[in-house]
Amino acid sequence: MATLTKHIQIHFFQPPSISFNFHFCNHRSPSRISASLSFRSPDSRFIEARKLVDDFDPEIPLEKALTPPSSWYIDPSFFALELDRVFYRGWQAVGYVEQLKDAHDFFTGRLGNVEYVVCKDNNRKVRAFHNVCRHHASLLATGCGKKSCFVCPYHGWTYGLDGILLKATRINGIQNFNENDFGLVPLPVAMWGPFVLLNLDGKLSSKLDVDEDKVAREWLGTCADVLRLNGVDASLSYVCRREYTIDCNWKVFCDNYLDGGYHVPYAHKGLASNLNLESYSTELFETVSIQSCKGGGESKGDDYDRLGPEALYAFIYPNFMINRYGPWMDTNLVLPLGPRKCLVVFDYFLEASFKNDDSFIQQSLEDSESVQNEDIILCEGVQKGLESPAYKFGRYAPSVENAMHHFHRLLHRNLTK
Structure with missing residues (x-):
């Protein structure tokens, strides 16, 4: 291990006989897959929790400061506020690059009420999606391993590793159905060093192409090079x-x-x-x-x-x-x-x-x-x-x-x- 660098400057702040197969649609771009994301809670839920936030003053110097109150650690409304403001915003570490070494590798996870799946598609592009079938909300995948596609265990709707809906079973007679609108809901994904990162902010779900240098700056600030110099790498x-x-x-x-x-x-x-x-x-x-x-x-x-x-x-x-x-x-x-x-x-x-x-x-x-x-x-x-x-x-x-x-x-x- 490299010696720790010293004198670091301080910085703050989805019967087969009537299935619909959409293999001919591989030209569609995942960027057209859309859904209304609503896992973020309305601010009206957080009135009481916001009062608890005010019980801590971040401007009091360390030597005179009181710690956050016990309510920050036990109150259910405060916990809901944290999920919304802390975990559903910004980049979060969710796994490591070695879990996605080869095409078709995948892993799943959950953060708050967000179920996600991260995979490497046929073109070895790393992608991430909400791990939820667009038919009746079943989870698509569990654990980790290899898959050539995601098949819903509930009704057999099938999605490519690029998120595109490939097959919707027994929907003969359905009206006003556009398969383009029922692909998996994407999530921004990035990598830094050996780690895989996700951003659960619904406002960013359409921004699939991320600048990983920018992600590093947002996630690590100015200490990315310090970690690399001290053996934090792939x-x-x-x-x-x-x-x-x-x-x-x-x-x-x-x-x-x-x-x-x-x-x-x-x-x-x-x-x-x-x-x-x-x-x-x-x-x-x-x-x-x-x-x-x-x-x-x-x-x-x-x-x-x-x-x-x-x-x-x-x-x-x-x-x-x-x-x-x-x-x-x-x-x-x-x-x-x-x-x-x-x-x-x-x-x-x-x-x-x-x-x-x-x-x-x-x-x-x-x-x-x-x-x-x-x-x-x-x-x-x-x-x-x-x-x-x-x-x-x-x-x-x-x-x-x-x-x-x-x-x-x-x-x-x-x-x-």
């Missing part, structure tokens, strides 16, 4: 995925990640013994914070050393984390499942020279699993505390929790737009 080999369903608000997990190593010596004693916590530092960018820490001991030579000489922990607002340490990179994607529940998806990547070292890989994954289980206990405990009448606000530890404060300020900015 050269790493994918190892595995681990998923954790946690009984806490999604922000509790993020806050735990962003406390500048504050909790490490108390909750992760095994991890702490391999880090020099006195070297912990944090750098802030527009929508990214980078925490770094040196290894805690002398070189171990040929002995097991998962963390290496320096660890980098990058948080990309609102819910994606990249951890680069030794020969490893793992990512944490935090998906909100409700006010009091989230799903954290861990994907592990490894430098090519280590990919056949089964013992090293197994030991590293066991160590990582131990840390995650310790964090789950912490986060679920915090959620219970947030629901207690004894707690409303907290304070920040100025010397270590500046990245957390930065996260809360970004949230407030989105929630007031």
Whole structure:
């Protein structure tokens, strides 16, 4: 792993005998596929939630600031506002490039009430769509794998990997039906480094061709080069995925990640013994914070050393984390499942020279699993505390929790737009 670059400037801100087949229509452009998108909620729903937003003042200096109130972590109306203002706007990490190596590869996912499918079509173009049949709303695909087309499991409507409706079963006699209007609803998709990104903003659904340099600027701001220089790239080999369903608000997990190593010596004693916590530092960018820490001991030579000489922990607002340490990179994607529940998806990547070292890989994954289980206990405990009448606000530890404060300020900015 490359050494962390120092002195980073701070920056803010669908009977076959009567099926209709449309194979002759392959000349149609996906850009003609349209639908009225309505997963975004009307502002009238958010009157009470907006009042809760005002309980946090982002302009108060860190040293004097109160944390967001507990209502931000438990109130259903606030959660609905977050989905609308935070997750349904802007670029979101949803997967990794290796999931789409070949034509016909696909994967699916869900964010809030948005079901999506990302695929690589016959021409190896990466595309994304709402994963919903235009006939009677059945989900089209589940999981991941390979498909030459998407066939609805409900009534057999069939779509190409370019989103075009190829077959609509048993519609003989239907009137005022234009197949051009019933293709899959597209979503903007982009890639940066090893990651696949989506934008769920309905206003952008017709803009299928994206400028990936512009996407990088919007998603990462000025720190894209810093991440590349520190080994965050597509050269790493994918190892595995681990998923954790946690009984806490999604922000509790993020806050735990962003406390500048504050909790490490108390909750992760095994991890702490391999880090020099006195070297912990944090750098802030527009929508990214980078925490770094040196290894805690002398070189171990040929002995097991998962963390290496320096660890980098990058948080990309609102819910994606990249951890680069030794020969490893793992990512944490935090998906909100409700006010009091989230799903954290861990994907592990490894430098090519280590990919056949089964013992090293197994030991590293066991160590990582131990840390995650310790964090789950912490986060679920915090959620219970947030629901207690004894707690409303907290304070920040100025010397270590500046990245957390930065996260809360970004949230407030989105929630007031």
